């Protein structure tokens with residue numbers, strides 16, 4: 191059961207322990223900062239070497255516990271080691287934001303199977319590996335939890351050259367629904383946040399020049415999203431305020447998928 195808890199609208203996370211996978215990237219770092227601002231201890235988890243620096247900054251700025259853990263979600267050993275390090279540092283896990291991401295763009299006729307496998311390995315199986323490990327930890331703890339995965343607008347609409355990315359993110363939406371169904375009895379919510387293009391390294395990689403201006407033209411809000419706007423949706427789905435929402439994929443797209 192996901193229990194009712196009276197909420198105030200403060201989105202307070204004081205005393206909660208959160209993991210942000212992909213935490214050294216654009217949306218991930220913004221999410222980790224928002225969690226820390228709301229009082230959560232935060233583990234910055236990423237393949238990059240900058241996890242520790244980001245954690246040190248958040249600890250100093252917000253007075254929470256923060257650690258950096260280097261982890262590759264395509265390796266079971268790496269994910270198991272990461273979770274053990276977080277449990278040792280914080281004593282448990284209440285929130286997981288999972289958003290490691292990879293994109294490489296080719297027209298479908300030129301897309302190698304190895305390219306599709308790489309996308310699925312990171313964006314779908316890698317995310318599932320972390321969700322499964324953390325959910326098992328939450329079940330042992332017996333106090334529920336929140337899992338939020340960052341998906342994409344590519345779940346809903348066709349975008350040129352995105353076949354491998356879309357296959358991986360659509361798989362993630364299916365995973366979110368099944369895990370939400372199975373883990374509700376343990377008080378665990380599982381949701382997605384599906385952004386339009388966001389101004390990050392990945393956003394820049396996929397959208398440049400005329401493709402960028404054409405895309406902005408099609409978004410009713412007439413711009414790309416900023417990282418804090420996506421982090422705010424992840425925060426909402428990480429708080430008791432959203433206890434009655436599970437298995438959802440919340441679109442944050444300035445109206446792009448209205449069409």
Ligand SMILES: NC(=O)c1ccc[n+]([C@@H]2O[C@H](COP(=O)([O-])OP(=O)(O)OC[C@H]3O[C@@H](n4cnc5c(N)ncnc54)[C@H](O)[C@@H]3O)[C@@H](O)[C@H]2O)c1
Nearest residue numbers: 212214215216217237262263289290291387388390392393
């Ligand atoms: N930027 C966009 O336009 C956009 C749009 C829709 C969805 N998204 C999704 O948002 C999420 C965050 O992306 P971002 O825009 O902040 O991009 P980003 O490239 O800045 O961040 C992605 C992070 O994932 C990490 N990562 C990649 N492979 C990993 C692995 N195997 N193990 C651990 N970490 C790994 C990277 O090191 C990076 O820090 C991704 O899942 C992405 O697919 C982004």
